[in-house]
Amino acid sequence: MGSPVYPLFCTSYEWENNFSKWTLSSSFIILYKSFSAEQLVSIIKANPRRNIYLFQAQDPSAEELEQLYDLLHAGYSGIASINSIAISQASGIPEDRLFLLKPESLISSHEKYIDALLPTLKTDRKDNLYTTVVTNSNNQSLGVCYSSVESLKKAFEEQKGVYYSRSRNEIWVKGLTSGNTQQLERVDVDCDGDCLKFVVKQDGDGFCHMQSRFDCFGNLNKDAFGLGDLYSEKEDYTVKKSYTQRLFSEKGLLDKKILEEAKEFIEAESKEDVAWEFADFLYFAFTKLVKSGVSITDVEENLRLKHLKLTRRQGDAKVEEEKKEIKEEPKKAAPEQEFLDSDIKLKVVSSSDNKGVVAAFTRPIQSTSNIMSLVTPIVHNVRDNGDKALLELTAKFDKVELPSPILRAPFPAHYVESLSEEMKQSLDISIHNVHKFHKAQYDQNATLSIETQPGVLCERFARAISSVGCYIPGGTAVLPSTAIMLGVPAQVAGCKEIVFATPPNKEGLVPAEVVYVAEKIGVNTILLAGGAQAVAAMAYGTESVPKVDKILGPGNQFVTAAKMLVSQDTAALCSIDMPAGPSEVLVVCDNEADEDYVASDLLSQAEHGVDSQVVLIGVNLTEAYMAKLQNAIKEQTLRLPRKEIIKRCLVNSCIVNCTSVEEAFKLSNDYAPEHLILQLKDAHSYVDLVDNAGSIFVGALTPESCGDYSSGTNHTLPTYGFAKQYSGVNTSTYQKFITCQYVNEEGLKNIGYSVMNIANREGLDAHKWAVKMRLQKLGHDVEKY
Ligand SMILES: NC(=O)c1ccc[n+]([C@@H]2O[C@H](COP(=O)([O-])OP(=O)(O)OC[C@H]3O[C@@H](n4cnc5c(N)ncnc54)[C@H](O)[C@@H]3O)[C@@H](O)[C@H]2O)c1
Ligand SMILES: N[C@H](CO)Cc1c[nH]c[nH+]1
Numbered sequence: 187m188g189s190p191v192y193p194l195f196c197t198s199y200e201w202e203n204n205f206s207k208w209t210l211s212s213s214f215i216i217l218y219k220s221f222s223a224e225q226l227v228s229i230i231k232a233n234p235r236r237n238i239y240l241f242q243a244q245d246p247s248a249e250e251l252e253q254l255y256d257l258l259h260a261g262y263s264g265i266a267s268i269n270s271i272a273i274s275q276a277s278g279i280p281e282d283r284l285f286l287l288k289p290e291s292l293i294s295s296h297e298k299y300i301d302a303l304l305p306t307l308k309t310d311r312k313d314n315l316y317t318t319v320v321t322n323s324n325n326q327s328l329g330v331c332y333s334s335v336e337s338l339k340k341a342f343e344e345q346k347g348v349y350y351s352r353s354r355n356e357i358w359v360k361g362l363t364s365g366n367t368q369q370l371e372r373v374d375v376d377c378d379g380d381c382l383k384f385v386v387k388q389d390g391d392g393f394c395h396m397q398s399r400f401d402c403f404g405n406l407n408k409d410a411f412g413l414g415d416l417y418s419e420k421e422d423y424t425v426k427k428s429y430t431q432r433l434f435s436e437k438g439l440l441d442k443k444i445l446e447e448a449k450e451f452i453e454a455e456s457k458e459d460v461a462w463e464f465a466d467f468l469y470f471a472f473t474k475l476v477k478s479g480v481s482i483t484d485v486e487e488n489l490r491l492k493h494l495k496l497t498r499r500q501g502d503a504k505v506e507e508e509k510k511e512i513k514e515e516p517k518k519a520a521p522e523q524e525f526l527d528s529d530i531k532l533k534v535v536s537s538s539d540n541k542g543v544v545a546a547f548t549r550p551i552q553s554t555s556n557i558m559s560l561v562t563p564i565v566h567n568v569r570d571n572g573d574k575a576l577l578e579l580t581a582k583f584d585k586v587e588l589p590s591p592i593l594r595a596p597f598p599a600h601y602v603e604s605l606s607e608e609m610k611q612s613l614d615i616s617i618h619n620v621h622k623f624h625k626a627q628y629d630q631n632a633t634l635s636i637e638t639q640p641g642v643l644c645e646r647f648a649r650a651i652s653s654v655g656c657y658i659p660g661g662t663a664v665l666p667s668t669a670i671m672l673g674v675p676a677q678v679a680g681c682k683e684i685v686f687a688t689p690p691n692k693e694g695l696v697p698a699e700v701v702y703v704a705e706k707i708g709v710n711t712i713l714l715a716g717g718a719q720a721v722a723a724m725a726y727g728t729e730s731v732p733k734v735d736k737i738l739g740p741g742n743q744f745v746t747a748a749k750m751l752v753s754q755d756t757a758a759l760c761s762i763d764m765p766a767g768p769s770e771v772l773v774v775c776d777n778e779a780d781e782d783y784v785a786s787d788l789l790s791q792a793e794h795g796v797d798s799q800v801v802l803i804g805v806n807l808t809e810a811y812m813a814k815l816q817n818a819i820k821e822q823t824l825r826l827p828r829k830e831i832i833k834r835c836l837v838n839s840c841i842v843n844c845t846s847v848e849e850a851f852k853l854s855n856d857y858a859p860e861h862l863i864l865q866l867k868d869a870h871s872y873v874d875l876v877d878n879a880g881s882i883f884v885g886a887l888t889p890e891s892c893g894d895y896s897s898g899t900n901h902t903l904p905t906y907g908f909a910k911q912y913s914g915v916n917t918s919t920y921q922k923f924i925t926c927q928y929v930n931e932e933g934l935k936n937i938g939y940s941v942m943n944i945a946n947r948e949g950l951d952a953h954k955w956a957v958k959m960r961l962q963k964l965g966h967d968v969e970k971y
């Protein structure tokens with residue numbers, strides 16, 4: 187005991203800087219001044235059950251907010267800032283879970299605390315008292331009393347159970363005459379502020395005025411000894427000359443006893459022995475808790491969070507709204523664990539089950555908050571220290587020490603010599619087709635020349651982005667196809683400098699196929715680096731890596747976060763292609779689709795990664811068809827080398843069965859998949875119904891793999907629903923468009939009056955003058971203007 191009991195705590199200056207040690211005995215905390223995100227996260231984590239009222243001098247940054255929201259979504263309590271409405275809108279967390287208090291209510295003493303507390307209380311009782319529930323620290327109720335403002339003040343002042351006696355009409359210090367006093371541990375206010383809860387340590391014979399009862403409801407027994415009591419008993423070790431005290435002071439004794447009791451517990455067999463040994467084990471385990479400063483609440487909180495993680499459901503029985511919110515929380519990618527063959531099955535949801543569909547279509551969560559804090563120092567290191575940092579980071583993350591971070595053309599001959607003729611021909615076919623399709627796009631982007639009015643000619647023409655950096659992932663798989671998809675359109679667009687970046691293997695080599703593609707399209711520099719360091723090197727340039735104007739390509743979360751970071755830095759002046767994420771596919775099929783084909787399309791994207799999602803929308807699928815399909819999925823999975831990845835991906839995947847083709851396309855458009863595969867009778871007739879998709883694959887003989895490698899379309903596509911607003915990589919991704927105009931006298935006459943009128947309205951006289959003066963010199967009447 188001995189810790190203060192004010193429900194509200196405040197100010198930074200009272201505490202030391204070790205934020206993770208700030209454990210609070212109260213239910214609320216107010217922080218103010220400007221804390222760093224890291225400090226806030228430590229405080230919140232150290233006080234998981236508390237309502238956190240957070241004040242900041244400035245609104246938190248987007249990155250800080252994201253970190254804090256992650257905590258909220260993980261079940262931590264409310265956060266408030268000066269601007270809770272904006273936070274609510276940005277985070278989607280209902281405003282009533284955020285609390286806004288006035289900084290004046292910050293307190294540092296019990297008097298100030300009362301001042302802050304009273305405005306939050308209300309009573310509809312005629313006597314102006316507040317109903318007060320009294321419990322012990324195990325939340326077992328002892329009885330009900332009443333508090334007045336004065337009794338509350340005295341309770342805080344004396345840290346005791348002090349109430350207002352309605353029968354005696356005076357302040358009542360519990361136990362003053364009977365000796366059954368109470369130590370005040372905490373005070374809580376209920377949800378609508380009209381009831382208080384005193385948490386107390388009851389001394390003596392009990393709380394109830396009836397001697398035979400410990401509590402007013404007759405539930406508790408003075409001699410009862412539960413887990414909470416066992417814990418409290420251990421807490422008293424300093425005042426008792428006891429065995430417990432020996433456990434605290436004698437080096438190694440406690441550890442030995444825990445091991446010994448655990449062994450006896452394991453060996454116990456009969457019901458009685460198991461209970462007996464477990465009680466012994468708890469005795470020592472609780473001693474360790476007390477010794478480590480861990481409370482039962484801390485342990486319970488851990489249980490709750492573990493429960494949340496495993497089931498993705500909130501553990502405590504709060505209000506319905508909260509449960510709903512947690513249920514619809516985004517899924518996390520299936521964690522690292524073994525999945526059984528019996529897990530190879532897609533869950534089935536009917537399209538009429540709205541909530542089920544929302545849950546099924548929720549992609550596994552992509553949290554960037556922690557990643558940003560890892561990636562930022564890497565990016566800054568490369569920006570500030572160039573090649574030196576690049577080589578050090580490659581040694582650290584890719585486990586290879588390189589003499590130079592780049593390969594420059596002409597590339598060493600051994601690369602291309604190591605490739606088979608068959609492989610070269612396959613790459614040639616893909617390069618040819620991708621080139622042909624992207625060249626046709628280039629031609630479509632030819633100069634546009636339109637006379638909008640006689641004498642007014644408007645033009646638009648494309649120019650290549652001068653230098654581009656193509657990131658070719660290489661952490662877990664060799665991806666020469668991505669070199670083709672990023673490099674060929676750059677060549678077609680006419681980019682002057684094309685840099686390839688890909689992580690080297692432990693021998694310091696990159697895939698020969700990537701070098702072959704680089705040679706074919708005229709790449710001069712291959713950067714032997716991956717992750718955030720490769721992105722930073724291309725964005726800022728180093729002694730040996732040319733700075734580029736745009737970075738393109740997929741990659742893991744370090745790559746994606748670094749791309750986001752550099753694109754926001756105006757000093758880098760470097761744009762990026764699109765928000766990229768894990769691969770995904772949505773297949774729409776009917777009962778006539780070949781189930782083996784459907785299964786293979788789903789699995790070809792599922793094998794990309796555990797955070798991928800594959801979805802099947804069925805049109806009136808029968809039970810018999812679904813059984814055949816599930817069977818095909820299982821059989822094919824078991825034959826694939828990446829089956830462990832697939833099993834985990836399927837946990838986040840599903841079948842949604844619809845009643846019509848129209849409904850299927852409505853759902854698909856809402857989901858906006860990266861890849862959309864149509865395995866329907868007369869599939870081509872439905873393409874017009876597609877509003878949102880990265881790329882469409884039409885008919886039974888068009889597997890998605892064709893687009894990944896060889897048909898000619900690009901495989902770098904928007905994921906995560908961004909197909910609603912982004913296109914996949916295409917030739918114009920490497921171009922910018924410049925407009926141009928020519929106006930002659932006739933044209934100036936035709937539009938000049940309109941320009942002058944509108945400029946007048948905007949009060950921009952210099953604009954007007956530029957036209958007026960010209961028309962005047964040409965002898966036209968502009969008196970009126
Ligand atoms: N959407 C598409 O078009 C498409 C195409 C191909 C691949 N992909 C995706 O690209 C991703 C490829 O990921 P990958 O990991 O295989 O390769 P990657 O090349 O993207 O990442 C590897 C690099 O990550 C860095 N890294 C690894 N661990 C790190 C750590 N702890 N801290 C800092 N940096 C670290 C290393 O520098 C390493 O070189 C996959 O998610 C895949 O699904 C998408
Ligand atoms: N399907 C991936 C894009 O989502 C690209 C790819 C590369 N290799 C195989 N597939």
Ligand SMILES: [Zn+2]
Nearest residue numbers: 769790791894
């Ligand atoms: Zn693929």
